[in-house]
Amino acid sequence: MGTTPLVSAIVTTHNRKELLPRALDSVAVQTYPRLELVVVDDGSEESMESLVNDYKEVLSVQYLRNEQPQGACRARNQGIEAASGAFVAGLDDDDQWDKGRIKVLMESYSDGYAFVTSDVRMVYKKGSPIWRKKKRITLDDLLYTNYVGNQGLIKRERLLEVGGFDETLEAAQDYDLWIRLADRFGPIKNVQKPLQNVYLDHGGERISNPRDQLHGYFAFYQKHKEKMNESQRKYQLYNIRKATGKVTRLTDVCGWVPLHRLWKEVKSLLGGTILS
Incomplete structure (x- = not known):
């Protein structure tokens, strides 16, 4: 266990009490042996602390709360700053990991890549097509479009080195971070298996403010x-x-x-x- 790196699963949430357990359940059942859960509650009208604390029986848990919403980027950066793991992996509060996601990503990780991600199931009411990505996503690829999506498994020190999420941007914050990481550390590795469900079949409130x-x-x-x-x-x-x-x-x-x-x-x- 001492040679197995700790991974911090970072979940940011805002007024998603009904959806959050699905995301947290998917962290709790991961087959990877060393996992920490960091939940940043970004000013939800009702505290999520008691819900999150239910997972302490199976996980090391940190719960952080902003009394007033600070925005998705600040919440994610708070999670990164508080994380104890050598690696961090983000998860939106309305999405879900396959139980082997972190194990597979860690087995696929190499320092020669900026970070590692995977294919994704895009879950709609009428089906779940798989978003299949290239095995190797370069900076040149990213300067055309966001081939990564919104999550990956990344060394925490690298995120800190490039300054985390840009809290001044009102859009494309994930995309911006992937470009800075690829520019600094090289291409992104993609595992060509769908290891995460991204749910697009609900109308719940999103943590990101759509204004401007x-x-x-x-x-x-x-x-x-x-x-x-x-x-x-x-x-x-x-x-x-x-x-x-x-x-x-x-x-x-x-x-x-x-x-x-x-x-x-x-x-x-x-x-x-x-x-x-």
């Missing part, structure tokens, strides 16, 4: 655009423009519109309030 999401994504784009080539910049701007409902096909924008014109169109669609 497009402006937040544009701020993300501005933060990383110097790393991007022209094709990557166009694709990113296309996705922002598409989200406004002003374009339906990639070729409508990326095929012939010059980059500077596309940038001006996106800026205009967002109200002209974006800094150059």
